[in-house]
Amino acid sequence: MLIWVQQHTARVQYTFDLIFRQILGYTHPLRFTTDKVLFINDTDIKLQYGGEKHRSNTPFPYLRATPLLWQKGVQQLDISIGTYENCLTLFEVEQKNAELPFDVAAACFFLATRYEEYWPHKPDEHGRYRAEDSTAFKHHFLQKPMVNIWANQLKKIVCGIFPHASFTEQQYWFLPTFDIDSAYAFRLKGTRRTLLASASDLLNKRQNNNLQRWQTLLWDGNDPFDTYELIEQIHESYSPKPIFFWLLANYSKFDKNINYLNKDFQELIRRIAHQHISGIHPSYFSSERTNVLKEEKKRLEEIVNQTIIHSRQHYLRLQIPETYRQLMAEGIQADFTMGYSSQIGFRASLCTPFLWYDIENERITPLKIYPFAVMDVTMQQYMQLSPAEALTQTKAIIQEVKAVGGMFCSLFHNESLSEYGVWRGWVKFYKDMVAAAVS
Numbered sequence: 001m002l003i004w005v006q007q008h009t010a011r012v013q014y015t016f017d018l019i020f021r022q023i024l025g026y027t028h029p030l031r032f033t034t035d036k037v038l039f040i041n042d043t044d045i046k047l048q049y050g051g052e053k054h055r056s057n058t059p060f061p062y063l064r065a066t067p068l069l070w071q072k073g074v075q076q077l078d079i080s081i082g083t084y085e086n087c088l089t090l091f092e093v094e095q096k097n098a099e100l101p102f103d104v105a106a107a108c109f110f111l112a113t114r115y116e117e118y119w120p121h122k123p124d125e126h127g128r129y130r131a132e133d134s135t136a137f138k139h140h141f142l143q144k145p146m147v148n149i150w151a152n153q154l155k156k157i158v159c160g161i162f163p164h165a166s167f168t169e170q171q172y173w174f175l176p177t178f179d180i181d182s183a184y185a186f187r188l189k190g191t192r193r194t195l196l197a198s199a200s201d202l203l204n205k206r207q208n209n210n211l212q213r214w215q216t217l218l219w220d221g222n223d224p225f226d227t228y229e230l231i232e233q234i235h236e237s238y239s240p241k242p243i244f245f246w247l248l249a250n251y252s253k254f255d256k257n258i259n260y261l262n263k264d265f266q267e268l269i270r271r272i273a274h275q276h277i278s279g280i281h282p283s284y285f286s287s288e289r290t291n292v293l294k295e296e297k298k299r300l301e302e303i304v305n306q307t308i309i310h311s312r313q314h315y316l317r318l319q320i321p322e323t324y325r326q327l328m329a330e331g332i333q334a335d336f337t338m339g340y341s342s343q344i345g346f347r348a349s350l351c352t353p354f355l356w357y358d359i360e361n362e363r364i365t366p367l368k369i370y371p372f373a374v375m376d377v378t379m380q381q382y383m384q385l386s387p388a389e390a391l392t393q394t395k396a397i398i399q400e401v402k403a404v405g406g407m408f409c410s411l412f413h414n415e416s417l418s419e420y421g422v423w424r425g426w427v428k429f430y431k432d433m434v435a436a437a438v439s
Contacts, residue, residue: 001030001158001165002046004039004054008032011069012049014357014364015109023151023352025168045162049105053097061157064093068106072362074118079110081139087149088141099157108147111136111349113357117320124342126284126315131340131347142345143397148352148404170405174437176235176242177336177372179281179312179413181257185225185420186216188258188265212420224420228272231417234431238438241276245312245336248299249283249292254315266303273303279310279336287313287323293330312336312411324356328367338371339411342382344393346373351406372409373397374433376416376426387429395436408437 001020005012012032020026033039039046040056048054050065068077068091080092082102089102090110109115117129124130136142159165200206215221235242246269249255258265272278280300286292301308311332313323318337327335335356339347348354348371356367374397379390401408410433416423417430 001026001028002039002042002044003030003032004036004046004048004051005032005034006050006065007070008034009069010362010364011071011109011357012105014355015069015105015112016049017364018112018147018354019105019108019151019154022354023148023170023350024155025170027166027168045158045165047158059161061099061154061161062097063100063105064095064098064103066091066093066103066106068103069109074115074359076119077110077115079135085153087153088139088146089150090135100153104150104154108150109357111147112354113359114320114348115359118359126317126341127319128315128317128341129320131343131345134340134347136345136347136349137343141349142343143393144349144400145346145351145404145406146349148350148406152404172402172405173240173407174238174434175240175370175407175409176434176437177245177312177409177411178231178242179245179247179314179411181247181281181314181413182225182415183258183265183268184223185415185418186212187223187226188262190259209421224418225415227414227417228268230427231414232275234434238434243277243279243310243336244272245279245281245310246300247281247283247314248296248303249286249314252284254284260299260303269300269303273306277310278304278306278308279312279334280308280332281312281314282327284314284317287317287319287326293326297330297332307331309333310336316341321358321360324365324367325358328365333366334368334370336370336372336409336411338369339373339375341375341378344374344378344383344397347371351401351404351408353407370407370409372411373401375411376413380416380422380426387425391429391432391436394433398433398436410437 003016016030020030036054040054047061049063053062079090082089082092084101090107091103092101093103095101116135121129121133131137216223247257248260249257280297282293282296297308309332311327316337350371353368353370356365356369358365374394379385398408417427419427
């Protein structure tokens, strides 16, 4: 495909590669030109982006452009909102002679790069960008993968003019993931932590919690967070298998994991890693303290005896661009943090793995982002949904992803399948979610 542009920038290259190759699976190279004569005389598949429409003896798609993909750095933007084919649009333009009434490339770039997260904003109590501040939440499309939807609209236009355009069929797939913040509720915590926790339960009259603790420790009872066999059973017939992210931090207020030197804990990690991809779960303060990520990643690599290239930030503490640059510096190739803690949906308006674009350096990076759509804590704690209510909303999201042939990625924790405390009823939710996701 030959694409005529006013300027061939890194943003142009990134955005059209995102749309045509990463999302739509276009199988041939994308070529860019600013040469009007070369473009007009070309008789193969072609598209014009920006400028006034060229006169040609053969038809081609024409897209109007706003300045965003010619700019550099981050600027305050006036984002006009419209609709097209009952679908919300960003960056409205006059449709005169154009295929679409909005700048589809600018809209995709703005959302996929998380452009608005570079703007001044007030983070939440954990330093995270708030879902409620996003354009997607404010304009009620957070639960729709708009970039995928727009990409498919553009594909329809291209194929209408060039029926022989070669696209790989988009295949929906389900990717379950688990964060292991606390491998066990009571086991392997050490004498001091166990006694302090027991005393706290006594003072706060949590008798059932204390009874469960001592039954587990003294009479070899089942630890409620030991749900690994259940996870295996639920997923044994499906592919791909879940990815597990392990918290191996030094103990802190926000990192209450088991000591990474504990031999039984290490054996659990090795057993899971033998059958599943393992990733690092960088600790709460990892992005603020020098060499912490490097050390935690090294710990996991030594336990499983393999190079770790997958990661998801603990507490979803993602600061763009700093966190992504740090991950790449330590050899991480795939990050799974792209999602919100307080709302389910699509933070980047995408349900396809995609490459991260560094706006400040105007650079296409090799870091692949795997966006998740639903998280257990979001639904149970932040949105305060019952399992039945959560299932209704999750099924709606799954249908959105299936409609565009995307990836439905879920984020759960081992404890949320424990049927313990606030998690009663969530095993059924998870089984029903998986059934809906794989059907």
